[in-house]
Amino acid sequence: MAVELENKKCxxxxxxxxxxxxxxxxxxxxxxxxxxxxxxxxxxxxxFKFKNFKDALEFTNNLGNLAENEGHHPDIMLSWGKVVVSFTTHKIHGLSENDFIMAMKTDKL
Known part of the structure; x- marks a missing residue:
């Protein structure tokens, strides 16, 4: 089921x-x-923890590109060596399968 989820599109x-x-x-x-x-x-x-700001920023930019491609956007908090990523489906005021698809794809970054 994990592979199926990671291969799905939002x-x-x-x-x-x-x-x-x-x-x-x-x-x-x-x-x-x-x-x-x-x-x-x-x-x-x-x-997500990183050794410096540059790596955290690179991850954030890659996540932004992924989110644009999937049409499902996280809340992202970037700070030195750390990125906090939150998914929710705002339209339905809760979690959907899309949030878990994006979690799996985010982990692959």
């Missing part, structure tokens, strides 16, 4: 679509890196 959600329920979220959490955490069943977040 599909836009519509207003009124239902966010993932807690059980579905936990099923997806079994697939992604243990370093991702779910916050209140509405946000998926991970902190």
């Amino acid at each position: 599909v836009p959600c519509s207003i009124g679509d239902t966010p993932l329920n807690h059980n579905d979220i936990m099923s997806f959490m079994d697939i992604v890196s243990d370093e991702w955490e779910v916050i209140n069943d509405v946000k998926l977040q991970r902190t």
Whole structure:
């Protein structure tokens, strides 16, 4: 299932679509890196650490390109040696499969 998820492309959600329920979220959490955490069943977040600002910035730029290609954009906080990445599906006020697709693809960066 992990390979399937990583090979999927994000599909836009519509207003009124239902966010993932807690059980579905936990099923997806079994697939992604243990370093991702779910916050209140509405946000998926991970902190990436780097040896310097330049590497953190390069990662951020690569993530920005990935997000543009997928049409699913994270909240990104960049600081010296650290990037905090958060995914949520704003249209549905919760998590969707897209958030987990992006988590898998972000880990590959």
